[in-house]
Amino acid sequence: MPKIVSLFSGAGGLDLGFQRAEFPLSFAVDLSPAAIQTHRRNFKGTASVAADLAELGPDGVLAHLDTLLEPGESIGVIGGPPCQGFSRANNGSAANDPRNWLPILYLQIVEALQAKYAVEFVLFENVLGIRDAKHSVTFRGILSKFREIGLIPDVNEYSALDYGVAQTRTRVIISAFRDEAVAREFKPEKVDATDLTVRAIIGSLPDPAFFARGLDKSTIPHHENHWTMRPVSKRFSSPGGADRGGRCFRRLEWDKPSPTVAYGHREIHVHPEGRRRLSIYEAMLLQGFPSDFVLEGTLSSQVEQVSNAVPPPLAESLAVAIKAAMRLANQQSQTARR
Numbered sequence: 001m002p003k004i005v006s007l008f009s010g011a012g013g014l015d016l017g018f019q020r021a022e023f024p025l026s027f028a029v030d031l032s033p034a035a036i037q038t039h040r041r042n043f044k045g046t047a048s049v050a051a052d053l054a055e056l057g058p059d060g061v062l063a064h065l066d067t068l069l070e071p072g073e074s075i076g077v078i079g080g081p082p083c084q085g086f087s088r089a090n091n092g093s094a095a096n097d098p099r100n101w102l103p104i105l106y107l108q109i110v111e112a113l114q115a116k117y118a119v120e121f122v123l124f125e126n127v128l129g130i131r132d133a134k135h136s137v138t139f140r141g142i143l144s145k146f147r148e149i150g151l152i153p154d155v156n157e158y159s160a161l162d163y164g165v166a167q168t169r170t171r172v173i174i175s176a177f178r179d180e181a182v183a184r185e186f187k188p189e190k191v192d193a194t195d196l197t198v199r200a201i202i203g204s205l206p207d208p209a210f211f212a213r214g215l216d217k218s219t220i221p222h223h224e225n226h227w228t229m230r231p232v233s234k235r236f237s238s239p240g241g242a243d244r245g246g247r248c249f250r251r252l253e254w255d256k257p258s259p260t261v262a263y264g265h266r267e268i269h270v271h272p273e274g275r276r277r278l279s280i281y282e283a284m285l286l287q288g289f290p291s292d293f294v295l296e297g298t299l300s301s302q303v304e305q306v307s308n309a310v311p312p313p314l315a316e317s318l319a320v321a322i323k324a325a326m327r328l329a330n331q332q333s334q335t336a337r338r
Contacts (some may be wrong), residue, residue: 007079011305017315034297058112080125124174151176163314164191165288185325199254208279226281241274288313
């Protein structure tokens with residue numbers, strides 16, 4: 001099995017899916033120290049580094065891998081470069097946003113890895129907006145770079161709801177393979193899940209703790225991420241609870257999936273009862289994280305980590321499909337040689 005190198009790893013939602021599919025995780029890097037604290041807590045066998053990939057560059061990544069991998073080893077590269085420059089939620093997004101060059105940096109690192117290791121596949125995740133007309137030059141450049149470095153890219157949109165996650169989150173995934181036979185066999189299977197509703201996922205949880213300076217996480221009930229901002233808006237105390245209005249007050253409905261878990265600091269979705277916002281733990285569960293996963297850092301850094309994560313069940317479906325495609329292609333190759 002190829003070993004995994006995770007770039008722009010965040011808290012590790014994508015990594016968790018690949019770990020569940022039995023891919024060994026060798027290395028993860030992210031700019032956020034809090035995300036790397038989280039990664040180290042949940043992936044104890046992985047070398048996780050807090051660093052700016054723009055400063056680290058291809059040579060810096062190779063230096064970190066020098067003691068972790070043998071030359072010529074098979075690896076897979078996964079990750080989602082920061083997407084704010086492409087996000088449709090960012091009304092000021094522009095084609096010349098400096099963050100828009102990070103996907104090319106990602107592929108420059110892949111190209112450097114190819115010189116020393118056998119890069120079997122690359123999985124690249126981003127927001128739908130990356131395909132918008134105003135970013136077309138950038139997006140065509142990304143696909144062109146994949147081909148230039150000898151990888152066969154395929155672009156698809158995946159809804160988390162189709163893969164067992166109670167959330168209407170759709171993202172662009174570029175899957176790219178060294179072997180054309182593997183690329184042909186890559187066919188992620190949708191999950192036939194029932195009752196993907198907010199009620200089914202978080203309906204039985206106790207009330208969370210409210211954030212306060214000096215709050216001891218050992219006093220937070222049920223799970224140490226089961227905390228949220230104290231409700232201050234008068235909307236929360238109205239007779240029916242906070243009404244559904246605007247980006248800042250998106251109130252969930254018990255018997256529907258959650259809309260996309262992607263929050264600004266003050267935009268965490270409102271709990272279905274309308275009296276408070278979701279806790280971090282509730283948001284994690286709606287992202288498909290397991291109940292024993294723990295986020296580290298401040299409340300605001302946890303908001304960022306859960307918002308940026310790839311839902312682990314979706315990641316696992318993609319990883320399982322890669323594993324199956326590699327196995328099938330290998331079987332076909334062996335049959336052809338007989």
